[in-house]
Amino acid sequence: MSKSLRTLLNEIAACRHCVDNPDGTSLPHDPNPVLRADKSARIAICGQAPGTRVHSSGVPFTDPSGDRLRDWMGVSEEQFYDVQRIAIIPMGFCFPGLDEKGGDLPPRRECARLWHARLFPHLTRLDLILLVGNYAQKWHLGKERKSTLTETVRNWRQYLEMREGPGYMPLPHPSWRNNSWIKKNSWFEKDVLPRLKVEIKKRL
Numbered sequence: 795m796s797k798s799l800r801t802l803l804n805e806i807a808a809c810r811h812c813v814d815n816p817d818g819t820s821l822p823h824d825p826n827p828v829l830r831a832d833k834s835a836r837i838a839i840c841g842q843a844p845g846t847r848v849h850s851s852g853v854p855f856t857d858p859s860g861d862r863l864r865d866w867m868g869v870s871e872e873q874f875y876d877v878q879r880i881a882i883i884p885m886g887f888c889f890p891g892l893d894e895k896g897g898d899l900p901p902r903r904e905c906a907r908l909w910h911a912r913l914f915p916h917l918t919r920l921d922l923i924l925l926v927g928n929y930a931q932k933w934h935l936g937k938e939r940k941s942t943l944t945e946t947v948r949n950w951r952q953y954l955e956m957r958e959g960p961g962y963m964p965l966p967h968p969s970w971r972n973n974s975w976i977k978k979n980s981w982f983e984k985d986v987l988p989r990l991k992v993e994i995k996k997r998l
Contacts, residue, residue: 803829811904823889828887828888829854829884830883832917834878835879835917838917838923858970860874883910886905920960924962927965947964963986966982
């Protein structure tokens with residue numbers, strides 16, 4: 795890891811912007827930024843934000859969603875957590891808290907604005923970025939994103955093959971809450987996941 799990237803990650807680890815100078819409502823607990831990055835990584839996973847289990851563990855995707863995502867990718871835990879191969883950079887680095895119904899709040903907006911534009915230029919070897927969920931797709935794809943997550947994921951070939959720089963693979967969130975979406979959109983498991991495993995294997 796380069797000295798400049800290490801310095802940046804240390805800055806992120808010490809960030810208290812959502813508590814000391816929030817954009818709106820303050821983070822309801824002490825910050826605990828969770829991400830992984832190394833300049834040698836060829837794959838980046840860009841999801842939403844840590845949940846309660848990850849907030850406690852400090853390790854990304856230590857929950858059933860992580861088990862499903864590793865299965866989708868066709869990787870072992872050892873491969874998944876090899877920071878020299880796979881970076882994990884969610885849209886929000888800290889657990890955002892729970893809404894009135896007990897679901898996770900959206901990722902904090904401050905993280906992307908403060909850190910993402912500074913972080914990604916250090917990851918010069920990236921050539922595949924997994925966009926897990928709407929928030930990551932909106933940020934990374936911008937106007938190229940379709941009007942719905944379903945249509946964005948359905949057009950995955952466009953983002954993987956028809957652009958300069960790293961290819962994008964848009965995915966739904968691997969949460970159990972999306973079981974009905976996965977069942978309804980059978981093409982995802984039939985067409986997208988086999989190609990995803992191939993693309994991951996190429997880079998590992």
